[in-house]
Amino acid sequence: MHPTTPYQRNAHEELTALLDAVTEYAEERIRMEPPLDRPRTQEDLDATLGRTITAAGVGGAEAMRLFADELAPACLSTDHPRFLSFIPCAPSDAAVMFDLVVGASSIYAGSWLEGSGAVWAENQALRWVADLVGMPEQAGGAFVPGGTIGNLSALVAARATARHRAPEGVRPWRVAATGGAHSSIASACEVMDAELVGVPADDLGRLTGPALRALLEAQGPETFFAVVATAGTTNFGIVDDLASVAEVCRDLGVWFHVDGAYGGAGLAAPSVRELFAGVEHCDSFIVDPHKWLFAPFDCCALLYREPGLARAAHTQRAGYLDVLNEAPDWNPTDYSVGLTRRARGLPFWFSLVVNGTDAYTAAVERTLEVARFAEEEIGRRPHLELVRERDLSVVVFRRLGWTPAQYQAWSDAMLADELAFVVPTTHQGETLARFAIVNPATTEDDIRTILDTMDEDPAGLIAR
Numbered sequence: 128m129h130p131t132t133p134y135q136r137n138a139h140e141e142l143t144a145l146l147d148a149v150t151e152y153a154e155e156r157i158r159m160e161p162p163l164d165r166p167r168t169q170e171d172l173d174a175t176l177g178r179t180i181t182a183a184g185v186g187g188a189e190a191m192r193l194f195a196d197e198l199a200p201a202c203l204s205t206d207h208p209r210f211l212s213f214i215p216c217a218p219s220d221a222a223v224m225f226d227l228v229v230g231a232s233s234i235y236a237g238s239w240l241e242g243s244g245a246v247w248a249e250n251q252a253l254r255w256v257a258d259l260v261g262m263p264e265q266a267g268g269a270f271v272p273g274g275t276i277g278n279l280s281a282l283v284a285a286r287a288t289a290r291h292r293a294p295e296g297v298r299p300w301r302v303a304a305t306g307g308a309h310s311s312i313a314s315a316c317e318v319m320d321a322e323l324v325g326v327p328a329d330d331l332g333r334l335t336g337p338a339l340r341a342l343l344e345a346q347g348p349e350t351f352f353a354v355v356a357t358a359g360t361t362n363f364g365i366v367d368d369l370a371s372v373a374e375v376c377r378d379l380g381v382w383f384h385v386d387g388a389y390g391g392a393g394l395a396a397p398s399v400r401e402l403f404a405g406v407e408h409c410d411s412f413i414v415d416p417h418k419w420l421f422a423p424f425d426c427c428a429l430l431y432r433e434p435g436l437a438r439a440a441h442t443q444r445a446g447y448l449d450v451l452n453e454a455p456d457w458n459p460t461d462y463s464v465g466l467t468r469r470a471r472g473l474p475f476w477f478s479l480v481v482n483g484t485d486a487y488t489a490a491v492e493r494t495l496e497v498a499r500f501a502e503e504e505i506g507r508r509p510h511l512e513l514v515r516e517r518d519l520s521v522v523v524f525r526r527l528g529w530t531p532a533q534y535q536a537w538s539d540a541m542l543a544d545e546l547a548f549v550v551p552t553t554h555q556g557e558t559l560a561r562f563a564i565v566n567p568a569t570t571e572d573d574i575r576t577i578l579d580t581m582d583e584d585p586a587g588l589i590a591r
């Protein structure tokens with residue numbers, strides 16, 4: 128006798144039970160105020176759960192119980208309003224719900240032939256982003272898993288283009304950026320065996336045209352295949368001087384890539400839009416809607432001014448793919464590293480359609496308002512000090528008199544209490560506190576509550 132296959136098993140009454148269990152859980156998670164939760168150790172999970180994958184299977188009810196009772200509480204809720212570490216993820220209800228629909232739909236979104244409806248909708252969402260940036264009508268790209276793959280894909284397209292245009296015998300191998308550029312740029316250069324050359328930042332920590340021009344001219348602009356400007360550095364939210372950088376790139380004929388993985392969302396907010404002047408000249412651009420545009424993981428919008436250049440660099444060729452490559456269709460897979468793709472732009476598209484773009488502007492402005500409040504509140508407290516004036520929604524500050532160990536103990540204690548998740552950062556060797564505010568549910572009260580824990584008696588907190 129053959130064992131039942133997963134399909135046969137689910138075809139019976141178990142399907143109904145499983146469907147109820149899964150949809151009830153999802154519904155409850157969507158409706159609830161999420162708990163912050165906390166990490167557990169490998170040993171603890173091993174001891175509690177043992178082997179979960181067995182020859183006979185444990186059935187849906189038990190599998191859901193394992194997840195709901197043991198595993199989910201061991202995962203931090205990145206959408207908790209006091210999760211302010213790294214860059215949180217605060218998807219809209221509509222986006223979360225539609226993620227369930229995408230998961231249920233078995234859509235292959237790598238090619239137009241297989242996923243035309245999804246690709247068409249994703250392209251509308253990309254167009255909204257391209258309009259915020261000010262990119263021309265022919266601009267286009269794809270949704271990729273994250274900023275890391277987005278940056279790598281853009282740099283691969285930039286290098287292929289530069290090689291094609293370079294004089295005989297020259298193979299451009301360098302990328303220019305400041306030390307504030309995201310770690311994924313160094314990682315992409317490593318993958319590509321390219322050299323990342325550091326440009327000195329100005330007093331505000333920004334990449335500027337004059338410093339870039341001096342470096343490119345000294346080292347030979349023809350040896351560079353891309354300049355990476357950051358529109359919102361991860362640690363501080365610094366927006367480079369895009370207009371002057373764009374001018375140098377145009378003068379010297381070097382590809383201008385803008386990494387807006389975190390900060391690109393600020394384009395939707397009139398109060399900070401001015402900081403991005405010049406972004407419209409970029410050759411490629413990324414923003415992660417899973418950071419500050421209310422989409423669930425994993426979602427990065429990657430755009431090219433001239434998509435044909437990216438297609439030339441990225442299209443994979445194989446006999447079994449000829450049927451796709453020979454059609455004049457828009458195949459998202461042609462614009463990035465990777466072949467198979469989930470329709471990961473659809474939850475973002477759906478939420479834009481449901482809520483309208485004004486709601487996005489309002490939500491981004493709301494987070495900026497809370498960041499402004501945090502900055503002011505830090506200024507009002509004598510034992511706290513702002514490290515740098517804020518460009519966007521990241522606020523970095525010091526607690527006067529604290530050692531690195533005290534910052535860590537403070538952060539650990541807040542997580543152990545499930546009060547907040549705020550890990551320290553470092554800058555120029557100094558340990559500091561940092562808030563990244565991208566969740567419209569984060570309030571002034573949340574900020575006050577966290578800052579209160581840094582008040583008079585750190586010893587009491589630290590001693591625990």
Ligand SMILES: *Cc1c(COP(=O)(O)O)cnc(C)c1O
Pocket residue numbers: 214272273274275276278309311357359360361386387388389390415427
């Ligand atoms: C987060 C971030 C990245 C990397 O994006 P992932 O989605 O984490 O891969 C790249 N650049 C900047 C500026 C970022 O903030």
